[in-house]
Amino acid sequence: MTRLICVASGKGGVGKTTVASNLGAALNEFGVSTLLVDGNLTTPHLGFHLGVPLYPKTLHDVLRGDATIDEAIYVHPSGLKVIPGGISISDLKSTKPDKLAEIFLELLGTHDFVILDGAAGLGREPLSGLEATDEVLVVTNPDLPSVTDALKVIKLSEEFGSHILGVVLNRVTGKLHELTVDDVESLLGYPVISTIPEEPKIHESIASKTPLVMLAPETKAAIEMKVLAAKLAGIEWTPPKPKEAGLLARLFGFLRK
Numbered sequence: 363m364t365r366l367i368c369v370a371s372g373k374g375g376v377g378k379t380t381v382a383s384n385l386g387a388a389l390n391e392f393g394v395s396t397l398l399v400d401g402n403l404t405t406p407h408l409g410f411h412l413g414v415p416l417y418p419k420t421l422h423d424v425l426r427g428d429a430t431i432d433e434a435i436y437v438h439p440s441g442l443k444v445i446p447g448g449i450s451i452s453d454l455k456s457t458k459p460d461k462l463a464e465i466f467l468e469l470l471g472t473h474d475f476v477i478l479d480g481a482a483g484l485g486r487e488p489l490s491g492l493e494a495t496d497e498v499l500v501v502t503n504p505d506l507p508s509v510t511d512a513l514k515v516i517k518l519s520e521e522f523g524s525h526i527l528g529v530v531l532n533r534v535t536g537k538l539h540e541l542t543v544d545d546v547e548s549l550l551g552y553p554v555i556s557t558i559p560e561e562p563k564i565h566e567s568i569a570s571k572t573p574l575v576m577l578a579p580e581t582k583a584a585i586e587m588k589v590l591a592a593k594l595a596g597i598e599w600t601p602p603k604p605k606e607a608g609l610l611a612r613l614f615g616f617l618r619k
C-alpha cells in the first residue's frame with residue numbers, strides 16, 4: 363500500500379522542505395521505498411536540498427503533459443527518489459496545480475511512501491497538495507504566527523477528509539518566550555508527534571545538499587527526524603544518544619549553573 367503524505371504548514375519558512383527531505387532520507391535509510399515530490403510549483407526548493415542537478419524533466423513538465431512521471435524521477439545517490447519542480451520563469455507562468463491529484467493517483471502502488479513537500483499559504487497551490495494526498499503532517503514553529511496558520515491548514519485538511527498524522531514542532535530552542543508542546547497541542551487539537559530542536563548544522567546540510575540525517579546523524583535534530591520516520595513507518599528503532607557536548611562546553615555549562 364502506498365501512503366500519500368503531504369507535509370503542510372500554512373506559514374512559509376517553518377521547515378517543511380527540511381522535514382520532508384530528511385524524512386525521505388531517513389525512510390530510505392530504513393529500506394522503505396520513498397518518493398519525494400516538490401509541491402511548491404511557484405518556488406520549488408526540494409531539488410536544492412537534495413542536490414538534484416538541473417534536471418531535464420520536472421514535475422512541471424509532467425503537469426503540462428510534456429513528460430511521463432518516470433521521466434521526471436531523479437534518483438539521489440542514496441537511492442531516495444525525487445520529483446523536482448521546474449525553476450524557470452516559464453515553468454512559473456505555465457503551471458496549473460489542478461492535475462496534481464491525477465499524478466498522485468498514478469503513483470499509487472509505486473512506492474511505500476510518496477511524500478509531497480507542500481507549498482506555503484492557503485491558496486490553490488497548497489490546497490491542491492492537500493487534495494492529492496490522504497495524510498497530512500503539519501509542521502509549525504513554537505510561535506503564534508506559525509501555529510495560527512497551522513490551525514487553518516488543519517481545518518482545511520479536515521474539510522478535505524485527510525487524516526492528520528500529527529504536528530511536527532520544529533526549531534525548538536526551549537527559550538521562555540516559545541510556546542510549549544502543551545500550548546501547541548491545546549491550540550491545534552492534535553498531538554505533537556515530533557519535537558525538532560534548532561540545529562545550526564541544518565544550514566550546512568542545505569548548503570552541502572545533503573539531508574541532516576546523512577550529514578550529521580549524531581545531532582538531536584537528525585535523531586528526532588529518524589524517530590519520526592520510524593514512527594510513521596511502524597519500524598522499531600532504538601535511537602543512539604545525541605552526541606555529548608565537548609568537555610569545554612560541559613565545563614562552562616556547569617560553571618554557568
Ligand SMILES: Nc1ncnc2c1ncn2[C@@H]1O[C@H](COP(=O)(O)OP(=O)(O)O)[C@@H](O)[C@H]1O
Pocket residue numbers: 371373374375376377378379380381407482532533534558559560561562564565568583
Ligand atoms: N530545526 C532547524 N534548525 C535550524 N534551522 C532550521 C531548522 N529547520 C529549518 N531551518 C531553516 O529554516 C529555513 C526554512 O526552512 P524550509 O525547510 O525551507 O522551510 P519551508 O519549506 O517551510 O519554507 C531554512 O533556512 C532552514 O535552514
Ligand SMILES: [Mg+2]
Pocket residue numbers: 378379380402407479
Ligand atoms: Mg519549502
